[in-house]
């Protein structure tokens with residue numbers, strides 16, 4: 001039990017850190033809120049004026065906003081589905097004993113260490129390019145028309161790239177969870193007459209639930225703000241086909257120099273992210289209880 | 291039905307032969323206990339029977355059907371693990387119903403069977419809890435319940451009581467014995483606790499280094515251990531051994547005498563010694579007596595009211611009819 005005295009000391013000791021963090025958070029947030037209420041365009045310096053909620057109205061009624069919202073959710077959802085399904089399968093595979101397992105596990109993590117811009121460029125130029133890309137060659141070898149990924153299915157292509165990057169993370173977390181599964185439980189279920197599919201559904205998957213929850217929460221945080229992959233591959237296009245909220249805000253503030261509109265978009269993005277977070281915690285948060 | 295026969299079954303892990311070929315017959319409805327020191331292969335043998343390990347050679351028959359390569363689920367055996375191996379995310383009810391569900395039994399039928407088993411095991415009020423919310427003893431009972439509902443040909447227990455405290459262990463021991471009496475199903479029970487073995491078994495299989503040292507009823511093993519290992523392993527406190535000239539007088543290379551078959555006296559007796567530690571249990575006293583001429587230390591079981599202090603000189607006399615004689619390689623001499 002901490003004594004009264006030690007508790008006071010603890011508070012005192014923590015104060016600087018807490019103040020620093022608060023400032024760190026509150027100043028940018030305050031500024032963003034402030035800018036979002038101004039008509040503030042860098043092309044017209046010195047003309048800033050108070051506009052109330054106009055920026056918000058413009059941002060929300062812009063047809064591009066709904067596209068961006070949909071693309072954001074599709075991007076997050078698509079990557080989550082691919083990484084978790086793939087992660088579970090790969091974790092099951094890597095949990096088996098096979099020759100060279102150590103090396104394979106090491107190679108598995110590699111994509112996670114590659115910078116998003118680099119991996120996106122590699123995907124764009126080496127794989128998905130309709131003329132020189134490997135996938136185009138592969139298609140030609142089997143006699144198919146090469147598929148122009150980034151032009152025809154830009155969002156899907158980005159989902160693929162991002163999934164490739166996040167797959168190792170999901171696999172690693174799920175693999176460690178898998179290794180903590182008590183082998184006697186599996187043996188007991190085997191004696192109880194469960195075949196391997198039953199064992200997966202009734203024993204392995206529930207055991208992985210908590211790890212899957214962690215993967216979903218962490219990945220969602222990062223996937224909501226995917227930016228580099230879009231910037232270096234499609235630039236949000238064609239049209240707004242691959243623009244997510246982050247990219248739309250970037251385009252507004254730094255391509256159209258509309259600081260006020262960008263700030264309003266930022267505030268809306270914060271609110272949406274919190275809505276997503278609340279939804280997630282409602283749906284799967286109870287998995288985290290012991 | 292639950293008759294199990296092992297014919298020249300052996301098991302190796304890599305080059306290490308953990309169980310050399312052995313034969314064993316377990317009759318229908320028998321309560322058989324495997325005992326032996328740690329690492330002697332008890333669990334391995336049980337897992338071979340369960341089908342969780344493949345036999346390296348030999349053949350396992352269950353009810354006269356060759357089951358050597360049968361999948362565990364097809365052998366109609368139920369196993370209770372040392373760690374209980376309950377499914378943590380399922381309620382007690384779902385845990386117990388799991389084998390029935392896997393067997394494709396109707397929901398109503400499942401419910402009936404689970405509730406019947408829960409009544410037998412006093413688990414009715416815990417049916418909707420999860421294993422994490424139960425005590426060790428209750429978890430143990432759920433594990434047994436999960437085994438019972440399948441109505442298996444035989445139950446396999448691997449040290450099921452070793453995680454429980456002493457009082458609960460005594461209780462569960464009785465409950466399992468009671469269960470065996472009621473169900474009359476074959477049970478194979480692994481333990482390294484010879485008290486459990488003696489009290490529960492109809493037949494004890496003593497193992498050492500993967501080999502069967504002796505098979506017999508508890509009292510057979512107590513009265514006529516077939517070698518020094520079994521003599522020393524069965525019985526608590528353990529048998530006293532003496533070799534050399536004393537043993538030669540009985541025409542053996544080693545003789546053994548149990549603590550309860552030694553009479554103690556202040557005046558006269560066969561062997562003289564000094565009292566070392568005395569353990570007073572109330573109902574009885576275990577005296578550790580250091581024999582004269584460095585012949586070793588004997589444990590003597592005396593009444594609860596003996597009043598012998600440290601370093602007192604005492605005389606011990608063995609009950610001549612209870613002396614066990616062993617030859618140079620440790621085998622019993624008739």
Ligand SMILES: Nc1ncnc2c1ncn2[C@@H]1O[C@H](COP(=O)(O)OP(=O)(O)OP(=O)(O)O)[C@@H](O)[C@H]1O
Nearest residue numbers: 303306308326327328329330331332333334335482
């Ligand atoms: N998977 C395995 N691979 C290699 N050796 C093993 C394996 N399982 C068991 N062994 C070895 O087999 C021997 C018997 O093990 P087993 O688990 O059957 O012992 P036990 O009699 O049950 O011991 P305890 O009373 O400690 O549970 C041990 O020496 C052990 O090291």
Ligand SMILES: [Mg+2]
Nearest residue numbers: 332333334448
């Ligand atoms: Mg064991």
